[in-house]
Amino acid sequence: MDAFTRGRIIGKLEEDRSATSVAAEFGIAHNIVSRLWRQFQTTGTAIREFSSGRPRGTTPADDRYIVLQARRNRRQTAREIARHTTQATGRPISHFTVARRLHGGGPFARRPVWCVPLTPAHRGRRSLWCREHRNWRDNEWGRVLFTDESRFCLSSDSHRILIWRERGSRNHPSNII
Numbered sequence: 001m002d003a004f005t006r007g008r009i010i011g012k013l014e015e016d017r018s019a020t021s022v023a024a025e026f027g028i029a030h031n032i033v034s035r036l037w038r039q040f041q042t043t044g045t046a047i048r049e050f051s052s053g054r055p056r057g058t059t060p061a062d063d064r065y066i067v068l069q070a071r072r073n074r075r076q077t078a079r080e081i082a083r084h085t086t087q088a089t090g091r092p093i094s095h096f097t098v099a100r101r102l103h104g105g106g107p108f109a110r111r112p113v114w115c116v117p118l119t120p121a122h123r124g125r126r127s128l129w130c131r132e133h134r135n136w137r138d139n140e141w142g143r144v145l146f147t148d149e150s151r152f153c154l155s156s157d158s159h160r161i162l163i164w165r166e167r168g169s170r171n172h173p174s175n176i177i
Contacts, residue, residue, distance in 0.1 A: 001028075006036060006046040013037050057097055062089055066101045078102070078109075 005026070012022045019033040026033075040046045058066070062085060069081045076084075078095040081102075085093050099109070118126075 001032075003047060009033060009036055010040050010046050013040075057091070057093055058085075058101060062093070063101045063104075065089075066098055067107065070102050070107045074107075 009022055020030055023030045023033045036046055066081055066085055069084055078098045082093050082095040082098045
């Protein structure tokens with residue numbers, strides 16, 4: 001319900017109309033009108049304040065500091081940033097809070113790329129190897145071991161380190177280990 005409608009409801013109630021008749025006129029429940037009237041009598045306003053859940057543990061300045069820390073050193077984990085922020089502000093901040101603020105502030109967590117940047121010579125040798133082995137049969141490929149295959153983890157924590165990076169910075173040198 002918008003502020004204009006709430007104001008109209010309060011105006012009708014100030015004209016000594018019953019909450020039931022006002023609710024029927026606007027097509028809303030009686031308890032909504034009663035609650036609105038009670039709020040107006042106690043606070044003097046019908047403006048709805050949005051406050052659900054627990055108050056935020058960080059201020060907007062803390063949020064900017066967290067994002068700045070992540071941008072200064074992309075290899076810092078959320079725990080390290082939380083420790084630095086706690087030392088700077090004097091208030092305890094969890095690494096979950098840091099991760100939420102970073103998610104909302106721009107950078108996002110990704111695994112660092114584990115690779116060696118390829119030179120043109122590397123690419124040429126790889127292309128030559130592929131052309132030489134394109135006619136291999138299944139039994140020949142069965143003797144080859146690829147070491148860059150996917151990793152599977154059965155536990156809930158993979159113990160992987162995540163770095164924080166901006167969108168579009170996929171192949172940036174600071175993302176490569």
